[in-house]
Amino acid sequence: MQPRDLSDHVAYEAGRGIEEVARELGRDPSEFIKLASNENPHGPSPAAAVAIRETASSVNSYPKAAHADLTSAVADRWDVTDEQVWLANGGDGAIDYLHRATLEPGDDVLVPAPGFAYYGMSSRFHHGDVREYSVSREEDFEQDAEMVLEAYDGERVIWITSPHNPTGSTMPLAELERLADETGDETLIAVDEAYGEFADRDSAIALIEGCDGFEARDDVAILRTFSKAYGLAGVRLGYAVVPAEWGEAYTRVNTPFAASELACRAGLAAVDDDEHVVRTVETTRESRAYMREHIDAHVWQSEGNFVLVAVGDASAVAEEMQERGVIVRDCSSFGLPGCIRITCGTEDETQRAVATLNEVLEDFDLETEPTDGVEDPDAEVADS
Structure with a gap:
């Protein structure tokens, strides 16, 4: 076969x-x-390196406690509930979970071009189709709601990369809010903030929580990773922050023990290594x-x-x-x-x-x- x-x-x-x-x-x-x-x-993170060494002798056990502890630590950092944090095997794992939670066969996702290839790959793995919007060199790769809306045709998920890879541009929160306002009720705005620590901008988590002058929303999700600023690319650890209404879906779409014992213990140490x-x-x-x-x-x-x-x-x-x-x-x-x-x-x-x-x-x-x-x-x- x-x-x-x-x-x-x-x-x-x-x-x-x-x-x-x-x-x-x-x-x-x-x-x-x-x-x-x-x-x-x-x-x-030096603290994470110590945690990995100390955890090595206990990797015969499943990471249930570590998974719960890291979830709580990340939730505390962003002032969200534990149910809103979806740990994953790297940021790409979080992409998969969001697609599992949203896509029906034949649904479309809208992705930036140029952009991270895995958005489209993951959509196709989950039997979704892929359409693109342009992050234009002629416009110095600036990002705003209008450039996405021009291409929007009711897609189930719109991926925004902010900071954008490979250009480094960002989309202001007001533009993200406009995009969410002007797209359909069943469209998720997924904001990939893998490089968020390096940007002088607030996280789009503000749109979920309804802080900093924004109204709380149930149509925005944020992706973050431990790979970049924390230096843990090799252990594969990322997460999504989702609206409160989405919390229960995680137990139905994630893999058993979505992040390893080593990854969770490294993340627990790194998250406080300011x-x-x-x-x-x-x-x-x-x-x-x-x-x-x-x-x-x-x-x-x-x-x-x-x-x-x-x-x-x-x-x-x-x-x-x-x-x-x-x-x-x-x-x-x-x-x-x-x-x-x-x-x-x-x-x-x-x-x-x-x-x-x-x-x-x-x-x-x-x-x-x-x-x-x-x-x-x-x-x-x-x-x-």
Whole structure:
């Protein structure tokens, strides 16, 4: 027998790792730095690393207590009920749970283009169809309700990525509220805030809770992750925050023990490790500012832990940077063949990436967008 027809599915294309690249090129891994996958340059939360070591001897047990404890800790952090927190195996697991809770066969989801491929992948896994709205380069990738409403046709779920990957733009809460107001009663506005810690904006959880001047809503859900600011990408831990009316659905759509014992214990330690998050965010802001000031090409304003750079020929530039020991993301897979994405690294990593990119651009003599109009980097640190 054969699996069902998967011809309309696409494979997720992850950033390449140091070991993989080093083996392919026959070189020592120590020659490379990786700034391709938006990982935390400072590693995991130190408290989480201790928790993982201490938990290793008890992984023979199912994570019932740890799962409940982490749910409560996250709920306390956002001032929501435990039932509103849906723990998951990474942010992609939370995407799956939201789709399981909403989609009937043949329902549509509306996703950003460019954007995270897994929104559409997950919808198709759950027998939903996928439509796209454009986050336009001509508009400097700015996000507002109108650009989504122009494409909206009654879809069951609309995915908003804020900060947006790979551009770093955000959608203001007032625009999210307008979008929810002007779409149907049975449309869920799902806001992916995987990079939310790096943005100088309040979380859209305010729209669920009805705080900061907003009315409480039952048609907005938020996705968050421990992968970025907390540095736990390898343990796969994320969650959704849903309206109070949705709480009971989690027990019917989640997998048994939706997050592992190691992940839950790491998350419990990390959620209170404010020092690690503050340090990570400060490094990110400094790195973004440095790249915007020193890269000899157009760098878009970003509120994520990465920047998008116009380089003319992304594949050629990314390949040459890799040859020179700096792994960055060719954004051709996002539909942006003229752009690369560079993760914010440590001071040394950022400076090396900038120097390498500028050397490649000079050697290739590629046409890039002008740097005129790039804001003062000090201002970027203050308001990003």
